[in-house]
Amino acid sequence: MKKYLQLLLLPVFLIFLSSCEKEESIFNFSDEQVDVFNAFDWDFSRQGILKVEKITENISVIFGYGGNILVSTGTDGTLIVDSQFPQLNKSILEEVEKLGGSNIDYIVNTHWHFDHAEGNRAFGPTGSTIIAHENSREFMKNNNEIDIVLVKYPQQSYPNDSLPTITFKDKMALNFNNNNISLFNFGPAHTTGDTIIFFKEENVIHFGDILNIDSMVFIDSGNGGSLSGMINNLEEALKIINKETIVVPGHGQITDYETVKIYLESLIISKERLLEMINQNMQLADIIENNPIKDLENILGDTSVLIDRAYLSLTRNKTIEQGQ
Numbered sequence: 001m002k003k004y005l006q007l008l009l010l011p012v013f014l015i016f017l018s019s020c021e022k023e024e025s026i027f028n029f030s031d032e033q034v035d036v037f038n039a040f041d042w043d044f045s046r047q048g049i050l051k052v053e054k055i056t057e058n059i060s061v062i063f064g065y066g067g068n069i070l071v072s073t074g075t076d077g078t079l080i081v082d083s084q085f086p087q088l089n090k091s092i093l094e095e096v097e098k099l100g101g102s103n104i105d106y107i108v109n110t111h112w113h114f115d116h117a118e119g120n121r122a123f124g125p126t127g128s129t130i131i132a133h134e135n136s137r138e139f140m141k142n143n144n145e146i147d148i149v150l151v152k153y154p155q156q157s158y159p160n161d162s163l164p165t166i167t168f169k170d171k172m173a174l175n176f177n178n179n180n181i182s183l184f185n186f187g188p189a190h191t192t193g194d195t196i197i198f199f200k201e202e203n204v205i206h207f208g209d210i211l212n213i214d215s216m217v218f219i220d221s222g223n224g225g226s227l228s229g230m231i232n233n234l235e236e237a238l239k240i241i242n243k244e245t246i247v248v249p250g251h252g253q254i255t256d257y258e259t260v261k262i263y264l265e266s267l268i269i270s271k272e273r274l275l276e277m278i279n280q281n282m283q284l285a286d287i288i289e290n291n292p293i294k295d296l297e298n299i300l301g302d303t304s305v306l307i308d309r310a311y312l313s314l315t316r317n318k319t320i321e322q323g324q
């Protein structure tokens, strides 16, 4: 009888094993990718990684490893902006449930970078509808290298079930949880596929990495981002919001209109000073050594990565005087 029971349970056990393997495969990262996680001190086995801040009646922000996740819960379901990492999917869902959501109906990716979109690989296969700028979808379909100067991240292509199924070019509207939600792309900035998301009724905006007020400003110039584009995007975004708007940056704490304005002004000054040096034919190493924006580090964080990537975007075009 016992043997019979064992035989009977064997298929159940095998199904259990294969489902574990499937889950494990979501968490598979190459040694090069793990090196980057370590460089950022991201240890996914740590407890209590996520912190949650409620910012309006229906909107909260989850802070963890990678980009800030905005969560909108309500009668229409749950929408999140950015998805962090698949290793955190269960913890993210637990927090969404505490906020009154059950599953994640929609994900809007601010852009395709791994620290904002990797969680798609966990949520996409379970039925979340993913929305992003059309260029971000293209990047997610392919293998890419992100040169963060200090480290390089080889981002793998995403499977079909983890890709955005809804894309847009310049602007798109969603009506969800009593909010008119506008998705804007104002041309290349941090990447070539950025989305700024504005919740009109609750007066909340998520900037993605166009606004990074954590430790440093990073522009993915290696994949088409540019300092001039960052400036242009911030100028356009300031036209949509007002002094009462609650501002969610890609990285860093919840902030406000004034911070965005000061950050923008600092980038404009950075561009002017860098262009001056570039037009004197100074090379990158000299510019970094004679750092012309050191005094802005209380606003922009460490500026060495910013100078490196801004230099690349400013010197890419022949017309250096204006810069791109």
Ligand SMILES: [Zn+2]
Residues within 6 Å of the ligand: 111, 113, 116, 190, 209
């Ligand atoms: Zn990014």
